[in-house]
Amino acid sequence: AQSVTQLDSQVPVFEEAPVELRCNYSSSVSVYLFWYVQYPNQGLQLLLKYLSGSTLVKGINGFEAEFNKSQTSFHLRKPSVHISDTAEYFCAVSGGGKLSFGAGTTVTVRA
């Protein structure tokens, strides 16, 4: 079985500052890793995913994430956030036929 832990439930950040959202996973099999974003009153949208290959993955809206197998982490970063990045972010792991989501991290960007 696999699981995901998002280490921060809330992350306040000022506009144009960098942000990092932390995600740790556990799995006994090879995994696929995902980050999704949910804007208020909307469904989830894929930001990026890691399946194999390069450990640095670039996604939409300037986000990137780094897969670290030894630390079982898949942290999400953005060097400079905008007000429009205010949303909830979900890390997810798939393996063994299941997809498990973390509890989510709420990012609030302030001017």
Added chain:
Amino acid sequence: DAGVIQSPRHEVTEMGQEVTLRCKPISGHNSLFWYRQTMMRGLELLIYFNNNVPIDDSGMPEDRFSAKMPNASFSTLKIQPSEPRDSAVYFCASSFQGYGNTIYFGEGSWLTVV
């Protein structure tokens, strides 16, 4: 592409009533998922279909919940009878060939049971 289409977007119903949520997956996708989102429990997978066949329904809370996928372009999630604790956002999602490919979510059905 129209994306995953869910209906109704919002529903308020009385306890004990039957609720039917509907989903049209993206054309060509052969995997369909129903998720439930609440503040307390976050995102939970209720059931996963592949090629119209239920593969994993271990997340279905109890017998009051049932899901069907009669064909590749339509699925329903039914709650009968509904209870206030069923109030949540229910998401339908679809993908091509399971989890390795991107899962696309609908806008959700916001259910309130009073």
